[in-house]
Amino acid sequence: xxxxxxxxxxxxxxxxxxxxxxxxxxxxxxxxxxxxxxxxxxxxxxxxxxxxxxxxxxxxxxxxxxxxxxxxxxxxxxxxxxxxxxxxxxxxxxxxxxxxxxxxxxxxxxxxxxxxxxxxxxxxxxxxxxxxxxxxxxxxxxxxxxxxxxxxxxxxxxxxxxxxxxxxxxxxxxxxxxxxxxxxxxxxxxxxxxxxxxxxxxxxxxxxxxxxxxxxxxxxxxxxxxxxxxxxxxxxxxxxxxxxxxxxxxxxxxxxxxxxxxxxxxxxxxxxxxxxxxxxxxxxxxxxxxxxxxxxxxxxxxxxxxxxxxxxxxxxxxxxxxxxxxxxxxxxxxxxxxxxxxxxxxxxxxxxxxxxxxxxxxxxxxxxxxxxxxxxxxxxxxxxxxxxxxxxxxxxxxxxxxxxxxxxxxxxxxxxxxxxxxxxxxxxxxxxxxxxxxxxxxxxxxxxxxxxxxxxxxxxxxxxxxxxxxxxxxxxxxxxxxxxxxxxxxxxxxxxxxxxxxxxxxxxxxxxxxxxxxxxxxxxxxxxxxxxxxxxxxxxxxxxxxxxxxxxxxxxxxxxxxxxxxxxxxxxxxxxx
Ligand code: KAW
Ligand code: ZN
Numbered sequence: 001x002x003x004x005x006x007x008x009x010x011x012x013x014x015x016x017x018x019x020x021x022x023x024x025x026x027x028x029x030x031x032x033x034x035x036x037x038x039x040x041x042x043x044x045x046x047x048x049x050x051x052x053x054x055x056x057x058x059x060x061x062x063x064x065x066x067x068x069x070x071x072x073x074x075x076x077x078x079x080x081x082x083x084x085x086x087x088x089x090x091x092x093x094x095x096x097x098x099x100x101x102x103x104x105x106x107x108x109x110x111x112x113x114x115x116x117x118x119x120x121x122x123x124x125x126x127x128x129x130x131x132x133x134x135x136x137x138x139x140x141x142x143x144x145x146x147x148x149x150x151x152x153x154x155x156x157x158x159x160x161x162x163x164x165x166x167x168x169x170x171x172x173x174x175x176x177x178x179x180x181x182x183x184x185x186x187x188x189x190x191x192x193x194x195x196x197x198x199x200x201x202x203x204x205x206x207x208x209x210x211x212x213x214x215x216x217x218x219x220x221x222x223x224x225x226x227x228x229x230x231x232x233x234x235x236x237x238x239x240x241x242x243x244x245x246x247x248x249x250x251x252x253x254x255x256x257x258x259x260x261x262x263x264x265x266x267x268x269x270x271x272x273x274x275x276x277x278x279x280x281x282x283x284x285x286x287x288x289x290x291x292x293x294x295x296x297x298x299x300x301x302x303x304x305x306x307x308x309x310x311x312x313x314x315x316x317x318x319x320x321x322x323x324x325x326x327x328x329x330x331x332x333x334x335x336x337x338x339x340x341x342x343x344x345x346x347x348x349x350x351x352x353x354x355x356x357x358x359x360x361x362x363x364x365x366x367x368x369x370x371x372x373x374x375x376x377x378x379x380x381x382x383x384x385x386x387x388x389x390x391x392x393x394x395x396x397x398x399x400x401x402x403x404x405x406x407x408x409x410x411x412x413x414x415x416x417x418x419x420x421x422x423x424x425x426x427x428x429x430x431x432x433x434x435x436x437x438x439x440x441x442x443x444x445x446x447x448x449x450x451x452x453x454x455x456x457x458x459x460x461x462x463x464x465x466x467x468x469x470x471x472x473x474x475x476x477x478x479x480x481x482x483x484x485x486x487x488x489x490x491x492x493x494x495x496x497x498x499x500x501x502x503x504x505x506x507x508x509x510x511x512x513x514x515x516x517x518x519x520x521x522x523x524x525x526x527x528x529x530x531x532x533x534x535x536x537x538x539x540x541x542x543x544x545x546x547x548x549x550x551x552x553x554x555x556x557x558x559x560x561x562x563x564x565x566x567x568x569x570x571x572x573x574x575x576x577x
Contacts (some may be wrong), residue, residue: 005060012048019043033261039539041323059096063123066438069116071274086275086293093202093482094209106197113430122401139393144442148329160383162514170526174537178214190538193419205383220364225298228355236294243308250482252312258287266275267293276435277303281311285318309337317492326493331448342457343474370522382415384447413541454514459505470518
């Protein structure tokens with residue numbers, strides 16, 4: 001979380017002082033495991049360990065500059081004037097179905113954000129790597145990974161990803177088939193990649209906004225939540241009340257008065273702010289806040305639940321010493337933030353809150369629903385995996401400013417099976433167009449979250465005595481499930497995450513199985529749909545890009561040919577006469 005450079009330096013002074021005091025104790029030999037763990041955290045001060053305060057200043061200033069560029073970014077379009085990412089550009093990417101308009105916004109955002117960050121980001125990496133050496137880490141990536149307290153962490157996430165890949169590949173093939181029907185085969189490279197700007201999302205990370213183009217059974221039930229929300233005059237406050245009601249129904253505390261007074265729930269009109277949603281703990285057991293430029297859409301309603309999930313974690317571990325007031329690991333905080341989304345989106349729950357009139361019971365509607373969920377939860381997996389593959393490689397020095405963008409697209413092509421719709425070079429810096437790069441927020445936590453949230457959902461539904469299939473389970477109103485969840489939350493980071501995992505699931509490891517089980521009926525259906533398809537894509541990016549100008553050139557050629565033909569016929573006619 002960003003702070004002013006002055007407060008960063010003051011915090012570093014405090015951390016250093018505390019670490020110095022703590023190291024006068026032989027804490028490695030402490031018999032009390034919790035106390036020992038606390039001391040370990042006191043002495044592990046990250047970047048603050050550097051002996052060069054200029055380095056810390058540089059880190060803090062560069063981060064402020066980078067997020068500043070991101071939050072000031074504007075794209076000017078002939079038809080719509082100048083727009084910021086939220087809500088203007090996001091609205092177009094979400095709703096436009098014009099290849100060229102989408103392309104203008106996609107490229108425009110990258111020109112207005114990432115492209116301006118390249119030198120600063122290079123300096124940023126240098127400064128962080130230099131500072132973190134003082135804490136005994138080889139590079140910043142190694143430091144970030146240490147938060148997972150698992151020596152095999154890199155290998156573990158790779159294994160999880162490989163278990164999930166077959167499901168993603170089937171989803172990808174189905175979506176590609178349907179998008180070709182919509183935009184024309186000509187617009188797709190031969191290599192099997194899908195152009196990155198067609199997914200209803202600026203980063204192609206979640207695809208549910210183009211559900212309307214992909215509905216498996218148009219005749220069966222599916223809902224347009226955004227439309228329903230507008231119809232029912234949802235406003236921003238109501239969205240937060242709906243989320244609060246869910247958490248309270250499973251026995252969690254209500255939001256504090258300070259939350260309602262101090263949060264920033266709508267975008268201010270008088271200044272540029274960082275609109276990317278976040279949740280803040282002010283460490284006084286009462287002042288918790290959300291910062292979000294909330295608008296009335298389905299995506300935003302889910303983000304409201306996500307951010308409030310972070311707050312509920314804060315509320316449950318507020319009794320612990322400050323250094324234990326964290327997630328069991330960063331993936332756990334994000335998992336907690338998303339756990340409710342699995343119940344909330346079920347047709348059963350949509351009916352309860354009045355966003356759906358009738359709960360469908362037929363299998364066609366079930367496939368519709370599972371596809372919608374997969375467009376968020378499965379489509380995200382390679383994206384969630386690859387962001388820090390890129391960053392770890394940068395921190396390690398395997399990737400540097402001469403191949404930043406090249407390596408980025410290598411990963412995007414290889415893992416997501418998507419390709420850039422226009423030529424990219426090392427003048428561009430496309431990683432910077434995603435908030436977490438300038439914001440310096442690690443990303444593997446979201447991959448971990450998307451795996452563990454299904455493990456927890458399965459365990460909580462068992463606790464709730466659910467008898468429906470996993471994807472139709474809603475833990476709303478179930479305090480047994482809530483109590484189980486609380487057992488984990490209230491541990492904060494006072495125990496290794498394996499203990500927290502055990503408290504809720506009875507197991508001590510991450511597992512891809514619950515996610516795979518959840519989507520099993522959909523996987524069968526997708527395989528059937530893809531029987532005639534060449535699933536998959538080449539490992540490397542396409543070497544040439546089909547572009548609208550090629551298409552325009554194509555139609556220009558056609559125009560010339562037709563004109564020539566007409567003229568020829570015309571002259572031939574006169575010749576004959
Ligand atoms: C996502 C996207 C859409 C729908 C659901 C989703 N679930 C997860 C994602 C991915 C990711 C994204 O948008 O790419 N989600 C977010 O970035 C949500 C923002 C956040 O809540 O995770 C926020 C990010 C952040 C971190 C630090 C400073 C500023 C923003 N994280 C937190 O607020 C937070 C709170 C407590 C502990 C740790 C992080
Ligand atoms: Zn989050």
